[in-house]
Amino acid sequence: MTEDHTTAPRAEPRQHAPAAASAEQAQAWNGDDGRHWVRHRERYEAMQRNFTPHLLRAAAIGTADRVLDIGCGAGATTRAAARDAGRGHVLGVDLSKPLLAEARRLALEEGVGNVAFEEGDAQVHPFPDAAFDVAISRNGMMFFADPPAAFTNIARALRPGGRLAFSCWQEAAVNEWLVTLWTAIAPYVELPDMGGSGQPGAFSLADPERVRQLLGGAGFTDIAVEPVAEPIHLGDDAEDVVEFVASLGLIRDLLAQATEENARQALAALHTELAGHQGPDGIALGAAAWLVTARTPE
Template sequence: MLTINGDQEEFWGKSEMGTRWLTFEDQLDHLFAPVLDLVFDRATLAEGMRVIDIGCGTGASALRAAQQVGPKGHVLGIDISEQFLERARMRADEAKLDNLDFTYADAQIAELSSGGFDAMISRFGVMFFTDPVAAFANMARALKPGGQITFAAWGGLSENPWFKIPHVAAVKRLGQPPKVDRNAPGPLAFHDRDRVSNLMAQAGLNDIRVEAVPLALTAPASVEDAALLCTRVGPAARVIAHFKGTQEDVDAVVRDVAEEFDAFQTSKGVQVPAVINLLQARVSS
């Protein structure tokens, strides 16, 4: 596969960190279910539509889109991780869905079907490109005139305790890893709403809307389970890996996170407040 985002291909497709997302697939799908609901509420997919899912991961969003557009529609899931796509294909087979395909590709440069799709969606799959303007422009070429994109990205670190609390706990225990550009490819790369809106405009998109949407993530049943998940994937996991943290370090971080997460206990379980940046735009008619 031709790619210019090789670091992301390595991380999601070949590293231990990427493999962990497969291990915790069910918990992560559960956690991010409110985000997926937001994407589908705003995307307003209809029966018969042709849809592209960017950064489809293990298939939760693509399968839901395929069910929504029905047998007369079609969904193409694209991801840079072959191991994720293998799992997505398995899930599609289990669901007996034959109106979707999955492609191993770098969406920034992939030759997508020109003007053949009605809509494009993504749940946390668009924050990792080295050149977001080029990526937006390339993806837009796959849409029909007037076609709409609906992408979910994380808001800022301070707006998202699911990121901030584990990160602070890990840094307190192990130290501060080398700082990186806050706009560099990564989960929080699209935190700046004005910047993202400008990137989309540079890519030639129209009717651009970037909205901060507050919602609650549905964490695992207990604060301890939620805290443990934080140390396996996400910012705390990266700090622990950077400093080669011991099991004793992991346990200490989990305890600190669980203590902080206790504030999010509700009658419905652990509900972690979040701010999601909802990106929408259209291709010129």
């Protein structure tokens, strides 16, 4: 492309039906979960930072590209994409008002001017047709209540020959960070159902064949799903990580439902387990994701 895109494609003012099944996600990300991410933004970013170079490599963003960042959160990937698309523009979309406010603040603070942020649900958001060259997402695609609708809507927003690149978690059993946490506390609390492929949640896209079927059904071609394994940095030491984990909404609920003694033992067991993973740079555990790429037909 040679055209200089200096303004963001804007949503069209047409009517669209809200996705009722997304109400729970929107409530969480505009409530405690969203505020927790803002408070601990640097830690959350450190946890996922190693996946960003893989995502950007796969996206192959050109200097004048128009980029759509789905589930942009506080905008780390949006700003990274904007630096690659120096003469283009990046639109970050997320459900969370608190995270979008943080994203705008950071873009202004860092002087990244070729970005914009919109609150929206990618399943139904009225993106302009064929308005983007690339769509990206770092671990933000797994929570769709209606994945076929979401991927169809994203495909519509991409130009012919447009590119899609996103990461999503592989199954829970191969993610050391989650296995370590659950194994430590399992004797003392009742573990939640984290869902799996096809079920709403962090692991809904864990099956590569399902990913291929969803994207193919949405009209994408040249679909590729490749494994990516990276360590994620959880914190400085066991005490630091346990304090953070105990502040997570899901873990707070589990501990609140346990007896006081079982809650204490669960955190003590987690501290002991994490201490065994202490390294010179803190505590890092393995994470396994899929890197997914596809194109819209020419």
